[in-house]
Amino acid sequence: MTDPVPTSEEERDARAAEYVLGLVEANDLPHLETMMETDVDFARRVGAWRQRLGALDETAAGGQAGDALWSRIETALGSSVAPTVSRVSAAPLRWMALWDSLPFWRGAGLSAAMAALLLAFGMGYFMHQANRQPVLVAVLMTDQNEAAAVVRAFADGRAELQTIKPIAIPPGRAVEIWTLWDRAIGPKSIGLIQNVSGKIDLRLDGLPRPTAGQLFEMTLEPATGSPIGRPTGPILNKGNAAVAL
Numbered sequence: 001m002t003d004p005v006p007t008s009e010e011e012r013d014a015r016a017a018e019y020v021l022g023l024v025e026a027n028d029l030p031h032l033e034t035m036m037e038t039d040v041d042f043a044r045r046v047g048a049w050r051q052r053l054g055a056l057d058e059t060a061a062g063g064q065a066g067d068a069l070w071s072r073i074e075t076a077l078g079s080s081v082a083p084t085v086s087r088v089s090a091a092p093l094r095w096m097a098l099w100d101s102l103p104f105w106r107g108a109g110l111s112a113a114m115a116a117l118l119l120a121f122g123m124g125y126f127m128h129q130a131n132r133q134p135v136l137v138a139v140l141m142t143d144q145n146e147a148a149a150v151v152r153a154f155a156d157g158r159a160e161l162q163t164i165k166p167i168a169i170p171p172g173r174a175v176e177i178w179t180l181w182d183r184a185i186g187p188k189s190i191g192l193i194q195n196v197s198g199k200i201d202l203r204l205d206g207l208p209r210p211t212a213g214q215l216f217e218m219t220l221e222p223a224t225g226s227p228i229g230r231p232t233g234p235i236l237n238k239g240n241a242a243v244a245l
Contacts, residue, residue: 018044134244138216140237148237151202152244154211159202161191167218167236169194174223178231180215181208187217192225204240214241 018024019032035042134152139159142148148167153159161177169175177191177200190202204210217238219231226232 012042015153016042019046019048020049039078136210136212136214136241137244138214138239138241140216140218142237142238148232151216151239151241153241157204157209159190159204159210161200161202161216163198163200169220172223173220174225175218175236176221176225176231176233177202178217178219179204179207179210180217181211187215187231189225189229192221194223210241212241212243215239 015024015032019036020100024032032042036046037043062072079130133154135155136151136153139147140149140151147164149163150163151159151161167175174192174194176189177193178187179190180187188207190204190207191200193200215238218236220233221231236238
């Protein structure tokens with residue numbers, strides 16, 4: 001039995017899709033039926049999935065079954081099958097009826113499209129989840145061996161800095177964030193901030209993806225940043241990246 005009351009945005013959307021596709025376990029169905037009546041957000045997600053999946057059914061053109069097809073269906077499935085036709089020989093007739101049946105192939109095509117859509121949704125969901133997990137982490141420590149901030153690098157190329165405690169910045173100054181992956185090239189600035197508190201997105205455009213052992217540090221600089229493109233002020237904290245567990 002899966003969790004019948006999803007909480008995250010991704011889980012709620014996935015459960016709504018499963019509900020519309022009829023993939024919900026029987027034990028979970030009463031809970032989701034109650035959510036449909038009491039949870040406006042969940043009901044909206046279910047309605048959105050019904051609209052998306054319902055549009056697939058409109059891709060098949062309508063049609064009328066011919067007299068010959070109906071005759072074969074009656075022969076294969078009706079009670080008036082000729083005595084000379086055995087159960088074994090009647091089986092091909094059933095397959096012929098299905099082969100020529102537009103509703104059958106329309107339903108099969110819709111089922112395949114639904115399966116493909118669900119697979120794509122599932123892969124996108126799990127890829128999204130994977131991209132939210134850091135692949136590298138660097139804990140930036142002060143000279144007093146206190147953790148001041150954490151840098152997280154993700155599989156999709158993003159990186160962020162999360163402060164552990166506020167950092168006091170004097171008036172007219174700013175904190176600049178640097179990274180060093182090659183001493184021959186030297187440190188590169190990846191962020192300039194006047195108020196260090198909370199989470200900050202780092203600028204890694206044009207730089208190689210972070211690797212294990214790569215240095216990150218924060219220095220105190222003029223309000224507009226270092227005038228020479230290299231750290232000039234005191235180092236506030238620093239740390240090397242390690243593979244995230």
